[in-house]
Amino acid sequence: MYSDKVMDHFTHPRNVGEIPEADGVGTEGNPVCGDIMKLWIKVEDDRIVDCRFKTFGCGAAIATSSMITEMVIGKTLDEAKQISHRAVADALDGLPPAKMHCSNLAADALRKAIDDYLSKKKGAKVKHG
Amino acid sequence: MKPQIYLDHAATTPMRREVHEAMEPYLLEHYGNPSSIYEIGRQARKALDASRDAVAEILGAEAREIVFTSGGSEADNLAIKGAALAQRGKGNHIITSAIEHHAVYDTCRYLEKYGYNVTFLPVSAEGMVDPGSVAAAIRPETILVSIMHANNEIGTIQPIAQIGNILREKSILFHTDAVQTVGHVPVDVGELGVDLLSLSGHKFYGPKGVGALYIKKGTKIEPLIHGGAQERQRRAGTENVAGIVGLATALRLAVDEMEETAARQRDLRDRLIEDVLTTVPHTRLNGHRTQRLPGNVSFCFEYIEGESLLLNLDMRGIAASSGSACTSGSLEPSHVLLALGLPHEIAHGSLRLTLGRDTTKEDIDTVIDVLPGIVQRLREMSPLYDASTIIR
Ligand SMILES: Cc1ncc(COP(=O)(O)O)c(C=O)c1O
Ligand code: FES
Numbered sequence: 001m002y003s004d005k006v007m008d009h010f011t012h013p014r015n016v017g018e019i020p021e022a023d024g025v026g027t028e029g030n031p032v033c034g035d036i037m038k039l040w041i042k043v044e045d046d047r048i049v050d051c052r053f054k055t056f057g058c059g060a061a062i063a064t065s066s067m068i069t070e071m072v073i074g075k076t077l078d079e080a081k082q083i084s085h086r087a088v089a090d091a092l093d094g095l096p097p098a099k100m101h102c103s104n105l106a107a108d109a110l111r112k113a114i115d116d117y118l119s120k121k122k123g124a125k126v127k128h129g
Numbered sequence: 130m131k132p133q134i135y136l137d138h139a140a141t142t143p144m145r146r147e148v149h150e151a152m153e154p155y156l157l158e159h160y161g162n163p164s165s166i167y168e169i170g171r172q173a174r175k176a177l178d179a180s181r182d183a184v185a186e187i188l189g190a191e192a193r194e195i196v197f198t199s200g201g202s203e204a205d206n207l208a209i210k211g212a213a214l215a216q217r218g219k220g221n222h223i224i225t226s227a228i229e230h231h232a233v234y235d236t237c238r239y240l241e242k243y244g245y246n247v248t249f250l251p252v253s254a255e256g257m258v259d260p261g262s263v264a265a266a267i268r269p270e271t272i273l274v275s276i277m278h279a280n281n282e283i284g285t286i287q288p289i290a291q292i293g294n295i296l297r298e299k300s301i302l303f304h305t306d307a308v309q310t311v312g313h314v315p316v317d318v319g320e321l322g323v324d325l326l327s328l329s330g331h332k333f334y335g336p337k338g339v340g341a342l343y344i345k346k347g348t349k350i351e352p353l354i355h356g357g358a359q360e361r362q363r364r365a366g367t368e369n370v371a372g373i374v375g376l377a378t379a380l381r382l383a384v385d386e387m388e389e390t391a392a393r394q395r396d397l398r399d400r401l402i403e404d405v406l407t408t409v410p411h412t413r414l415n416g417h418r419t420q421r422l423p424g425n426v427s428f429c430f431e432y433i434e435g436e437s438l439l440l441n442l443d444m445r446g447i448a449a450s451s452g453s454a455c456t457s458g459s460l461e462p463s464h465v466l467l468a469l470g471l472p473h474e475i476a477h478g479s480l481r482l483t484l485g486r487d488t489t490k491e492d493i494d495t496v497i498d499v500l501p502g503i504v505q506r507l508r509e510m511s512p513l514y515d516a517s518t519i520i521r
């Protein structure tokens with residue numbers, strides 16, 4: 001039922017793990033099925049230079065997590081924020097209809113990680129300024 | 130592609146070659162309608178009668194107490210809706226359990242919409258219904274009790290005979306869904322004390338789409354399917370002759386080898402359970418340790434999700450199943466696992482391995498060999514699992 005690309009990312013997930021000194025961290029729970037994803041980003045000059053994840057979820061959740069890390073590395077924060085869950089699903093040659101919600105997990109965790117980075121940065125500025 | 134190791138016999142079983150051979154003449158040359166009076170019709174009638182006799186004898190019933198259906202789901206629906214409708218004047222209360230198969234569970238839920246009240250009895254952590262709780266739930270308006278013989282997910286075998294004893298003197302009908310037990314453990318309607326019992330051909334190496342309901346003499350039941358006078362007017366429609374012959378043949382074969390097959394499966398089952406529980410930390414066995422189907426093994430692996438586990442096993446040629454939300458289609462974890470008191474995230478990591486008559490020691494060795502690695506790899510990917518802080 002999954003595309004070859006989903007199976008590829010599921011069997012060989014890219015960028016699994018944590019970034020110890022991450023600039024931003026986002027955790028997202030899937031309200032639909034209870035699955036959880038955590039995503040770490042490293043940022044330099046408003047550009048995501050590294051991204052890692054850990055996911056407790058189905059095959060589609062793991063594959064979309066892996067896919068999104070590949071998609072964001074090298075992108076600016078603004079570009080990364082534009083990535084929709086549909087874009088992640090499309091990059092995997094689609095997901096079964098019942099599994100479309102799984103891609104929300106990755107897209108939302110990414111947005112939270114970026115927001116986390118931005119609020120930390122703002123906080124730091126306020127402190128120094 | 131055929132899985133090298135099929136461990137999903139509770140979902141369905143491969144049809145035996147002998148069964149296929151017994152069915153074939155009724156699909157080809159003996160195609161007559163059993164209700165017709167000419168020769169090929171009579172041949173079909175004879176086969177139908179012989180099959181009914183065989184099934185009845187095995188269950189300790191009379192031939193006229195057996196109604197063939199399109200499977201276990203229809204048998205459950207006929208038992209529950211049929212009994213509820215026939216006794217509408219008497220009462221409107223039904224007692225069942227929280228772990229029934231959807232064919233019973235959803236049928237009871239459906240009847241709630243039409244004015245019936247249903248008590249869903251809780252179960253113990255091992256998935257056992259307390260016969261005392263059945264007795265305590267009885268009201269003057271109770272018309273039917275439906276408790277499954279063994280659960281399809283966790284394998285727990287229920288104290289049906291004890292519940293039967295409680296109900297024996299009362300004018301309350303007693304139904305059991307024996308889809309998972311018939312052909313696997315001894316099933317005798319008299320010993321169990323039931324009025325209605327469902328079974329399904331494809332769970333014991335027979336064909337899919339054919340089952341039966343035992344209806345004790347004198348039990349009033351409204352048909353669900355109206356039309357011709359087949360099955361003593363309890364189930365209209367030209368009989369699935371080949372399917373019924375297949376079901377009866379499969380049941381006969383299963384019963385003949387039952388003791389030996391069950392003993393072999395129990396050995397393999399127990400070894401699989403013990404080995405996995407000792408080699409994989411944070412693992413629980415679902416269901417009862419001893420009062421369980423000979424072929425059923427059900428685990429919950431904490432910190433991981435069942436579908437990912439199944440995909441990984443599939444890549445190793447192992448076919449199994451899970452009650453995880455992600456595999457359910459409804460995105461809710463199995464109601465059975467939740468009824469055991471398991472939290473959502475643990476129910477999520479469930480794995481059911483159900484052994485069959487052809488499961489070998491080598492198959493089980495392979496599972497024991499690959500499973501710990503797969504679980505470990507998924508745990509390392511899980512944000513809920515932190516190996517360094519978990520004390521083993
Ligand atoms: C306990 C139980 N009841 C009922 C059924 C339904 O049987 P069938 O698939 O023949 O409709 C099944 C099998 O899926 C089952 O395991
Ligand atoms: S994340 Fe649970 S179904 Fe996909």
